[in-house]
Amino acid sequence: MQKAKLTDQFDHNRNLIQNAVQIQKNEDMKFRQFSIAGHKAAVVFIDGMVDLTRLQHFILSPCMQVAAFPENVSIADHLSGQVLEIASLDWTEEMDMLLLRICQGDAAILCDGMQGALIGEVKGYARRSVGQPVNETVVMGPHEGFCETMRDNVVLIRKILRTPALISEAVMIGDQTPSRVCILYLNGVAPMESVDEIKRRIANCHVDHVSSLGMLEQLLEDNPFSLMPQAVTTERPDRAASFLSEGQVVILMENAPTALAMPAGLFHLYHAPDDTSMRWQYGTFLRLLRMAGMLIALFLPAVYVAMTVFHPEGMSLSLLTSVLESQSKVPMTLFPSMLLMLLAFSLINEAGARVPGAMGASLSIVGGIILGQAVVEADMFSPLLIVVVAISGLGTYAMPTYPLTMAIRIMQLMLVVLAGLAGYPGIIMGAFLLLVRICGLTSLGHPYLSPLSPARPANPDLIVRLPIWRQRLRGYMANAFRMQRTTGPMRAWDKEEK
Amino acid sequence: MSTPPTRRTHTAVHSREAALNLRQAAALKNQFTLSALHLYAQLIAGFAFMLYRHVSTPGYMSVMLLFLPLWAGYALSCHLRRKCGLMEKRCGRFAKGLLSLCLFLDAQMSLYAFTEIVRELLPDYNSALISLVSLLCVLPSLRNQNAHALPTLSHFLRWPMAVGFSFCMLGAARQGETGHLFPLFGSGGMKIFSGAWWLCSCLSAALTPLYAHSSAATRSQERKNLRSLLLGLFAAAATALLSAWLIPYYFLARPDTVGSHLMITLRINPSLLSWSCQVCLMLMLLLISLACALSRSRYLLSHALGRPVSGWAGLILVPLPALSTDLAHQLVTLLSPLRTLLMVLALLLLSITGKNIKEENAA
Numbered sequence: 001m002q003k004a005k006l007t008d009q010f011d012h013n014r015n016l017i018q019n020a021v022q023i024q025k026n027e028d029m030k031f032r033q034f035s036i037a038g039h040k041a042a043v044v045f046i047d048g049m050v051d052l053t054r055l056q057h058f059i060l061s062p063c064m065q066v067a068a069f070p071e072n073v074s075i076a077d078h079l080s081g082q083v084l085e086i087a088s089l090d091w092t093e094e095m096d097m098l099l100l101r102i103c104q105g106d107a108a109i110l111c112d113g114m115q116g117a118l119i120g121e122v123k124g125y126a127r128r129s130v131g132q133p134v135n136e137t138v139v140m141g142p143h144e145g146f147c148e149t150m151r152d153n154v155v156l157i158r159k160i161l162r163t164p165a166l167i168s169e170a171v172m173i174g175d176q177t178p179s180r181v182c183i184l185y186l187n188g189v190a191p192m193e194s195v196d197e198i199k200r201r202i203a204n205c206h207v208d209h210v211s212s213l214g215m216l217e218q219l220l221e222d223n224p225f226s227l228m229p230q231a232v233t234t235e236r237p238d239r240a241a242s243f244l245s246e247g248q249v250v251i252l253m254e255n256a257p258t259a260l261a262m263p264a265g266l267f268h269l270y271h272a273p274d275d276t277s278m279r280w281q282y283g284t285f286l287r288l289l290r291m292a293g294m295l296i297a298l299f300l301p302a303v304y305v306a307m308t309v310f311h312p313e314g315m316s317l318s319l320l321t322s323v324l325e326s327q328s329k330v331p332m333t334l335f336p337s338m339l340l341m342l343l344a345f346s347l348i349n350e351a352g353a354r355v356p357g358a359m360g361a362s363l364s365i366v367g368g369i370i371l372g373q374a375v376v377e378a379d380m381f382s383p384l385l386i387v388v389v390a391i392s393g394l395g396t397y398a399m400p401t402y403p404l405t406m407a408i409r410i411m412q413l414m415l416v417v418l419a420g421l422a423g424y425p426g427i428i429m430g431a432f433l434l435l436v437r438i439c440g441l442t443s444l445g446h447p448y449l450s451p452l453s454p455a456r457p458a459n460p461d462l463i464v465r466l467p468i469w470r471q472r473l474r475g476y477m478a479n480a481f482r483m484q485r486t487t488g489p490m491r492a493w494d495k496e497e498k
Numbered sequence: 499m500s501t502p503p504t505r506r507t508h509t510a511v512h513s514r515e516a517a518l519n520l521r522q523a524a525a526l527k528n529q530f531t532l533s534a535l536h537l538y539a540q541l542i543a544g545f546a547f548m549l550y551r552h553v554s555t556p557g558y559m560s561v562m563l564l565f566l567p568l569w570a571g572y573a574l575s576c577h578l579r580r581k582c583g584l585m586e587k588r589c590g591r592f593a594k595g596l597l598s599l600c601l602f603l604d605a606q607m608s609l610y611a612f613t614e615i616v617r618e619l620l621p622d623y624n625s626a627l628i629s630l631v632s633l634l635c636v637l638p639s640l641r642n643q644n645a646h647a648l649p650t651l652s653h654f655l656r657w658p659m660a661v662g663f664s665f666c667m668l669g670a671a672r673q674g675e676t677g678h679l680f681p682l683f684g685s686g687g688m689k690i691f692s693g694a695w696w697l698c699s700c701l702s703a704a705l706t707p708l709y710a711h712s713s714a715a716t717r718s719q720e721r722k723n724l725r726s727l728l729l730g731l732f733a734a735a736a737t738a739l740l741s742a743w744l745i746p747y748y749f750l751a752r753p754d755t756v757g758s759h760l761m762i763t764l765r766i767n768p769s770l771l772s773w774s775c776q777v778c779l780m781l782m783l784l785l786i787s788l789a790c791a792l793s794r795s796r797y798l799l800s801h802a803l804g805r806p807v808s809g810w811a812g813l814i815l816v817p818l819p820a821l822s823t824d825l826a827h828q829l830v831t832l833l834s835p836l837r838t839l840l841m842v843l844a845l846l847l848l849s850i851t852g853k854n855i856k857e858e859n860a861a
Contacts, residue, residue: 303774310620314773422623422631424774425616428781429635436639436789439654440647447646453654454646 004095010040010112037066041111049105051124058085075114088121133235138274145235150254156237177209182252190247191479213256222442229403230443232264239273247478263444267462272400283465290398297395302415302427304388308334310423326382335420341389451476595802601795608788626820636789662779
């Protein structure tokens with residue numbers, strides 16, 4: 001179907017636009033008609049989405065003061081060069097583009113004799129200011145977080161990476177209601193293959209509307225049936241900047257207070273934002289703690305079920321006695337008890353996430369006292385089981401990213417079911433399946449467990465974090481020609497390092 | 499009628515990654531083939547006699563010593579074949595087919611061992627069910643999409659397994675139970691020498707799946723640093739544990755079951771963590787070896803046939819462990835010499851004619 005185009009006939013353009021935006025029904029769609037040097041003209045905008053003061057002072061007033069158009073210069077050139085006092089001004093002849101820009105909060109200027117429209121950026125809709133990240137709090141490091149305005153988010157990143165090498169390319173996604181997506185990368189550092197691949201994938205997503213970044217992530221990821229997330233989401237501009245300097249590509253989207261970094265591996269999910277801000281000893285300690293938490297969260301409930309139900313011979317007599325004593329008064333067997341407790345724990349988590357802030361304290365009382373104390377006193381669950389569930393729950397909380405927490409929680413349930421069915425062999429089979437699946441994963445074509453396996457050149461910054469001056473490489477996903485962060489010693493003043 | 503578009507997740511624009519993957523795949527193929535050769539060259543003698551019920555420990559040792567010249571001859575042929583050029587293609591394919599069959603039989607053995615251990619742990623479960631479930635667990639790793647998953651897994655697990663095995667070994671060593679850990683070692687210089695020889699051969703065998711993923715360049719680099727030493731230690735630990743549990747069972751043909759050997763380790767390492775570690779690592783090791791054997795077998799078979807082979811062919815592995823214990827024992831006893839025969843034939847073909855698999859794969 002041929003796309004509608006604007007002509008130099010004002011009346012034709014007016015009818016075209018008024019029909020397209022259904023101006024009779026849309027009460028906030030404004031078509032303000034006036035005249036410029038005797039020519040019929042109009043400004044089209046959506047009330048509430050534009051800054052009316054800027055519109056009036058820098059578009060309407062200057063236009064109305066034009067006495068005549070010069071003969072040798074076109075109307076559009078004269079308006080953009082001599083009259084309109086706004087910084088960002090575009091030209092379009094496409095009807096689709098015109099409507100899209102109007103819907104984005106810009107104002108379109110039409111004039112009789114002008115074969116197209118000028119679009120001035122006078123956005124002025126209500127928006128949240130830059131605040132603290134809610135889900136990625138850090139002890140050390142900046143406290144700025146992304147907001148819902150994409151332009152502000154780009155600025156937040158640019159504020160950190162003040163280099164012209166930082167490229168932000170805008171693309172649209174969504175067939176019927178397009179959304180603006182911004183692809184950011186460091187030119188020369190990020191391999192163009194990654195950038196091209198992301199563009200290719202976005203261009204080949206055919207969906208009416210993409211409402212969130214999470215939806216976009218699901219449309220872009222390599223293995224949609226995998227439990228593990230294949231991209232990192234962050235609310236922190238400093239973390240996004242860190243991904244960019246490592247050679248990854250960051251995707252921002254309008255109305256999304258997060259950024260998406262691709263490609264990503266398991267270690268990107270395992271690292272916390274303030275690992276790098278801390279001294280390397282503290283960072284290493286915290287990472288090891290986190291690793292222990294992850295393993296405990298995954299395996300402790302399953303191992304407890306397997307040991308108690310299937311392999312009591314592996315336990316020492318004192319431990320076995322203690323377990324059996326605690327379990328003896330409970331009417332349910334251990335396996336369903338464990339499943340119920342884990343589900344109850346997940347329920348408390350979910351309720352905690354949804355409950356209004358003021359009721360959070362009540363929820364923790366309900367969760368802590370009723371589920372913790374009352375069920376033990378009522379002999380519904382053994383105290384040891386609750387201790388196991390609580391410790392594994394703490395392990396899941398130690399994960400720095402929410403998607404990883406969710407993945408671990410689901411895997412934990414799967415392993416408990418397998419342990420309840422077949423003890424240690426069940427756990428091992430489940431772990432083998434999960435590991436094979438994770439080992440086979442890719443993110444944007446990059447192996448998920450790299451640089452550990454397959455081995456790639458990398459900094460000593462995977463499971464432990466060695467001193468910053470030993471980290472002389474960018475991420476393995478960076479451009480091969482720009483892998484070195486520095487050519488000389490990082491601590492040039494230090495004779496020993498020289 | 500137009501063909502449906504293929505799903506494209508690994509993009510062609512990934513020139514650097516694609517090149518790396520290609521190189522890695524080539525190295526991987528070489529490694530698969532070569533490590534298969536290596537592995538079976540080392541273990542061939544052992545498996546020939548491992549299930550022969552009347553072989554006693556001294557007898558086994560003497561057999562191992564008899565095979566020493568064979569290893570030397572094999573090493574010599576490895577050296578010479580580089581100078582001999584390519585072998586006739588058809589002959590090479592035939593040898594690969596034989597190797598593939600051997601690997602397939604080895605997968606049977608691994609599955610059998612896994613089933614036996616699980617049966618010991620879960621006596622209420624049917625062995626047919628156990629075999630079927632373990633196969634279903636392994637077969638996804640053979641899918642084409644997971645071509646790199648298995649070597650990645652073995653590469654990834656080397657450290658956790660090394661730590662786990664070392665932990666168990668230390669526990670046992672503290673108890674002074676070296677006799678259980680190294681049952682092949684005995685008193686007398688010759689016994690120690692033959693046991694050490696066997697251990698060294700197993701060490702290289704244990705290393706092969708771990709090194710399968712690394713490219714030649716990475717490997718040579720790795721040798722220079724501490725990692726290779728630790729890896730060697732891990733291999734030694736893994737081999738020692740294998741020798742403690744599985745190998746005595748097979749090689750010495752004692753009337754004990756594998757499960758009873760697990761109980762020995764329970765007596766050695768009474769701590770909860772140690773026992774759990776041992777059991778779980780052992781089961782994981784067997785699953786990996788089963789998957790590796792199947793994967794290598796399929797790869798060699800596809801080379802031998804000149805076309806890709808479906809991974810689901812592994813389902814025919816089900817019958818053996820599903821059979822009654824006595825019948826399975828007898829069948830394994832029969833299969834073992836058969837495999838040895840096939841392996842000897844394949845090795846002879848490859849060694850005598852100077853086959854250079856690396857060059858063929860590169861071509």
